[in-house]
Amino acid sequence: MGWVWKDDxxxxxxxxxxxxxxxxxxxxxxxxxxxxxxxxxxKCQKTEQLLKDCVGRCFRV
Structure with missing residues (x-):
């Protein structure tokens, strides 16, 4: 398994x-x-995740 980290x-x-x-x-x-x-x-399976982080805000449930 390989991981690629990319900052957009x-x-x-x-x-x-x-x-x-x-x-x-x-x-x-x-x-x-x-x-x-x-x-x-x-056989290979590729998965992509796009994550968005907000600086200075808390997540409330």
Whole structure:
């Protein structure tokens, strides 16, 4: 499994949203599967998450 952390502040920042931070987490899970006796293939599943953080505010439930 691999993780890639990317901070998107520079691409998505506006003056009205200067206190927001976004980040994208990309992960992948791979497995090897035997399709025929002696023949293996690698199958991977990629997952992307976009997270938005607000600096200086509390989250209330």
């Amino acid at each position: 502040d520079d691409e998505n920042s506006n003056k009205s949203e200067a206190r927001w931070s976004t980040r994208k987490i990309i992960s992948s899970q791979c497995r090897t599967e035997e399709v025929e006796p002696g023949k293996f293939i690698k």
